[in-house]
Structure formats: C-alpha cells, structure tokens
Amino acid sequence: MPSSKFQHQEEDSEFVQLPYEYEHNHWNFIQSTLTPLLNTHSVTKMLVLQIIGTIIANKNNKINTKAIDQFPNLLCLDHALDLFEExxxxxxxxxEKSFVQTVMPFVASLVLNTEQFVPSKSLKYLKRGQTDTVEVSKAGAACLLANSFFCTWNRRSDEALWDIFPSINYDEMFCEHPNYRPKLAKCLMLLNYFARIHESFDSIQKNPNLKIKFTRTxxxxxxxxDFSHSNLPLxxxxxxCEGSIxxxxxALQMDFANKFIGGASISYGCVQEEIEFSLCPEMNVVRLICQVMLDNESILITGAEQFSLHKGxxxxxxxxxxxxxTNKDSVGNSLKETSAIDALIFNRTTALSQWQKSKIDREIIKAYVGFSxxxxxxxxxxCGAFMGDKELKSLIQYVxxxxxxxxxxxYTFKTPALDDHLAKLVNSMRNKGVTVGQLYQALVNVISTVGSPVSTIETFKTVKNLLHL
Structure with a gap:
C-alpha cells in the first residue's frame, strides 16, 4: 500500500503532484519504460500492453517487472486495440497507417512532455467546503489523460484515498472483469479520443484559449x-418521453453523479454518468482534482468536448x-456545460424514507446548487436514479x-404515464398561480397525509389534493 505520507500530501496539498514531480527514481522509471514507444517503427500492441503492465506492477510492488507472464490482465484493452486498429x-x-505505431507513440510523448503543458503548481485541488474554479488547457487535459492511460499516477483505486478522491488510472477498465462488454466499449471511446487529439494536436497546442473549466460550488x-416561504412563480x-438529457x-445538462465525481467511469461503470464521461473523456480530469462532494455542493464542467457516440x-x-x-464558440471551445449532483441512494428497505422532510430538503438543496x-x-x-421515486424526483427538481x-x-426515459401526468400537473399548478413555497409545502406534507403503514405513495395525486387542484 502507498505510504501514509503520500495520502497526507494529496489531502492537504493545494496543488496536484504531477508524475514528473514524483521522487526522482520513480519518474526516471516512467521515462525509461515509455521511451521504447517513441521508436514508432518498432511499436507493437504487445509492447504497449507490456509497458502498461510494467508500470502497474512496479507501482503496486507486486511482481518483478521482468516477469512478463505475470502482468495484470489487460484483456479489454488488448481486444480494443485490435478492434480499433482493424x-x-x-x-x-x-x-492506411497503423494506429498502434502512429497514435500510441504520441500518447507516450504526451506523458513525457506533461511539464510543458501542465507546469508545476498549475493544477490546484477543488476541495470540500470551498467554491473555486480550475481551468485546464485542452493540450494539458490530453497530457493528464495520457498519464491515466499509462497508469502513471500514484493514486490507486484500492487505497484509503478513496475516502476523499476518485481513482484516476485506467487499469481497472483495461481488465477483463467485471462488465467486459461495456468496458470494451469505453476502451474504444478512449482510443478514439487519443486518435482525434493526435490528428489535431498541432492546432490545439498553438491555441492556449482552448480550455476545459471545472467549478466547484x-x-x-x-x-x-427559504423554499417554504418563497413567493416565486413556477x-x-x-x-x-423520448430522448435523453x-x-x-x-441547455445545462445534468449529471446524476456519484458523490465521487465520475463514479466508475474509468473502471466498470456503464450508466448515465459513466457513459457521459466516456463520450467526453476530458471530463475525467475532474477526478484528479475534486474531493468527494458534500450535500450542499455541485461541480460544473464547461467545455468538455464529445468525441464518440454510443449504442445501448x-x-x-x-x-x-x-x-x-460542432456546438462550439468562436475560439473552438465546446459549448457543452454539465452540472454534476449526487442523489441520495435508496433501496427497497429505505425507499419510503425519501418522502421525509430531511431527505426532500437535502435533494432540493442539492438540485438548487447544481441548477443555479x-x-x-x-x-x-x-429522474429515476438510485431507486428514487420518479414523481417525487421530478417535483423536487421543479421546486x-x-x-x-x-x-x-x-426527459422521462420512455415512461409515458409520467410524461402525461407531470405535464398536466404542471399546467394546473401554473394556471392556478401556485408558488415555489406552496409546492414545497405540499411535497413535505405528502408523507403525513397518506399516513402509515403504506407500501407506495402516489406523489402527484397527493400533491394535487393538497394544492386543491
């Protein structure tokens, strides 16, 4: 396991320690291990896999780095390299050029030239309890993600830093288990990102105004x-019913996030947040800088470009x-804005507790921070993530x-009944002049109105009755 000294450094430091700033022997090891990839004519898929395996093995102190047959299982990346190449x-x-011989040397060079595009003490942490913004150049983001691809970051997914940070290396995504099929898809999206960056890097590095912005609020x-006394109109x-966010x-696009931003986007995850972060890999830079979100916080990502499509x-x-x-400004920055908020997680045992006032207040505050x-x-x-009641979630967000x-x-995600009933309820409330405060009061009184015991709650019907619609 990494030393407590490193954990303390990540938790208390103002700035991210970059791989080229690691102790001299470690950075020398990374440089010497990646250097063979710069000889483009001798690069093979097996060499790429061996180099990633060597870096992972050295960092984990698990095996002798010369024991090739004991390298970590990188089957998803192995197959993705074949598919993308062919x-x-x-x-x-x-x-007609080889992807492995053309793009992989470029990705290795991004790691080796990280200092040029991400200088020391230029990347600060976005810490819990603080409002702050970090901007990363598009070239700098490519260097940071190249380090993640080759797994050079000291932060491991199985260490105590999970208490405050997400993981940052792609090693879990490259392995066979679990969720082979979606991990293969995400590997292909990552390879496509690097192919695109390679194709346009000359223009990217010449334009310092190409940036991705991360704001923690x-x-x-x-x-x-005071939601309960708000006289603002709805x-x-x-x-x-059809389509997705x-x-x-x-519009500002919502990411129903894990409190550890990005969730399992660079490992086994394959739902809304993880897919979005795979289509737009630059979003994953936020994993490096953002500590776990608190109940009164959100994270806004501006300018992360989409590079891939997905099916399924x-x-x-x-x-x-x-x-x-093509949705870009005059400089060339993507106009995409994504706001990440983490919803409470419920299960069959705790589902009814989401109508409690404390839970409703928490979710309204979280949504308000993310929206405003x-x-x-x-x-x-x-709506609908983490076993949240769809009717309740829609009205929480509406407040x-x-x-x-x-x-x-x-978007009701192909739920026709919700589509129709929500639209009718909203029209009725607006026509009657219902205020934010009145809708809030109705929501927090739903649970007391229906009584107990109860197995299900009809939120729309109860709110309609409480508002005398």
Whole structure:
C-alpha cells in the first residue's frame, strides 16, 4: 500500500503532484519504460500492453517487472486495440497507417512532455467546503489523460484515498472483469479520443484559449433560500418521453453523479454518468482534482468536448463510432456545460424514507446548487436514479429550478404515464398561480397525509389534493 505520507500530501496539498514531480527514481522509471514507444517503427500492441503492465506492477510492488507472464490482465484493452486498429481507425481517419505505431507513440510523448503543458503548481485541488474554479488547457487535459492511460499516477483505486478522491488510472477498465462488454466499449471511446487529439494536436497546442473549466460550488446555510416561504412563480417545463438529457445541447445538462465525481467511469461503470464521461473523456480530469462532494455542493464542467457516440446502455453498451462536436464558440471551445449532483441512494428497505422532510430538503438543496450556477436558462434533466421515486424526483427538481429561475427540459426515459401526468400537473399548478413555497409545502406534507403503514405513495395525486387542484 502507498505510504501514509503520500495520502497526507494529496489531502492537504493545494496543488496536484504531477508524475514528473514524483521522487526522482520513480519518474526516471516512467521515462525509461515509455521511451521504447517513441521508436514508432518498432511499436507493437504487445509492447504497449507490456509497458502498461510494467508500470502497474512496479507501482503496486507486486511482481518483478521482468516477469512478463505475470502482468495484470489487460484483456479489454488488448481486444480494443485490435478492434480499433482493424475496424475503426482505417475508416474513420481515412488512413492506411497503423494506429498502434502512429497514435500510441504520441500518447507516450504526451506523458513525457506533461511539464510543458501542465507546469508545476498549475493544477490546484477543488476541495470540500470551498467554491473555486480550475481551468485546464485542452493540450494539458490530453497530457493528464495520457498519464491515466499509462497508469502513471500514484493514486490507486484500492487505497484509503478513496475516502476523499476518485481513482484516476485506467487499469481497472483495461481488465477483463467485471462488465467486459461495456468496458470494451469505453476502451474504444478512449482510443478514439487519443486518435482525434493526435490528428489535431498541432492546432490545439498553438491555441492556449482552448480550455476545459471545472467549478466547484458550495452554498452554506446562510446563502440558501427559504423554499417554504418563497413567493416565486413556477417556471416553464417541457416534458419528453423520448430522448435523453444529452439531446438538448444548448441547455445545462445534468449529471446524476456519484458523490465521487465520475463514479466508475474509468473502471466498470456503464450508466448515465459513466457513459457521459466516456463520450467526453476530458471530463475525467475532474477526478484528479475534486474531493468527494458534500450535500450542499455541485461541480460544473464547461467545455468538455464529445468525441464518440454510443449504442445501448448498461450491460449492452457498445461503441457507436466517431462524433464531431460542432456546438462550439468562436475560439473552438465546446459549448457543452454539465452540472454534476449526487442523489441520495435508496433501496427497497429505505425507499419510503425519501418522502421525509430531511431527505426532500437535502435533494432540493442539492438540485438548487447544481441548477443555479450556470448562465444557461434551460436545464436538461430527468429522474429515476438510485431507486428514487420518479414523481417525487421530478417535483423536487421543479421546486429547485423554479427557485433558481430556470426552465426545465425533462426527459422521462420512455415512461409515458409520467410524461402525461407531470405535464398536466404542471399546467394546473401554473394556471392556478401556485408558488415555489406552496409546492414545497405540499411535497413535505405528502408523507403525513397518506399516513402509515403504506407500501407506495402516489406523489402527484397527493400533491394535487393538497394544492386543491
């Protein structure tokens, strides 16, 4: 296990320690291990896998790095390199060149030249309880992700730093188990990202205005609105049965996140957050700098470009091919904005507790923080994660959005009944002039109105009765 000294350093330091700043012997080891990849004509898939395995093994102190047959199982990456080489790279990039011999040396060079694009003490942590912003150049983000690809970061996924940080190396995603199919898809998305960055890196490095911005927002109790007495009117809402949150590119897109931002995006995860972070790999830089979110915090990611498409979802996730993001400003930055908020997790035993006032307050505050700190007027969102009641979640977000003076684009994910009933309830409330405070009071009184014991709660019906609609 890594020393407690390193953990203390990551927890208390103001700035990320970059691999080139590690102790001299360790950085020398990384340099010497990656150098063979710079000789493009001798690069093979097996060499790439052996080098990644060597770095992982050396970091973990598990095996003699010369014992090739004992390297970590990198089967997903192994198969992804074959598939991308044979099926995707020739067609999508109109080239007869070898992907492994062209792009992998480039990725290795990004690691070795990290200091040029991410200078020492230029990447600060976004810590719990603080509001702050970090900007990373597009070239710098590529260098950071190249380090993640070759697993050079000292932070391991099985150490105590999980208490405050997500993992940052891709080693778990490269391995066969668990969730082989979605991990293979995500490996292909990552390879496509590096192919695209390789193709455009000359222009990227010449344009320092190409950036990704990460903003952590923390609202303390003194700055929170009094939802119960708010006289603000309810805002507009569009309800869609078909489509997904990402189908509204001009709106702020919500990421129903793990409190450890990114969740299992660089390992076995394969649902909304993990897919989004795989389609837009630059988002994963946030894993390096953001500590675990508190109940009154959100994280806003601005300018992370989408590079890939996907097919399927969860265990049926597949790579959908290359994607060209045309939604950009005059400089060339993606206009995509994503706000990450973590919802409470319920199960069959605890499901009814989500109607408790304390739980509703927590979720409204979390949504309000996530909604209110973007310049975009519309919020693209949905519901249903972590066994949350879909009717309750939709109204919680509606209260938060209305208080933040934002309009909602609400995707019900092919739930026709919710689609119809939510739209009708919203129209009735707005026509009657229901305020944010009145809707909030109705929500927190649902549980006492239906009584106990109860196995299910009809939130829309109960709210409608409480508001005399």
């Amino acid at each position: 099926q995707y790279y020739p067609d999508d990039y109109q080239t 923390c609202l303390d109790a003194s700055t929170l609105p 805002t507009a809402i569009e309800v869609h 990402s189908d509204s590119p001009d 979802y969860a265990y049926t996730l597949d790579y959908g091919g290359n994607y060209i993001d 700190h973007s310049s975009k007027q519309k919020i693209s969102t949905g 938060a959005a209305s208080q933040a003076r934002k309009d909602l684009i609400y």
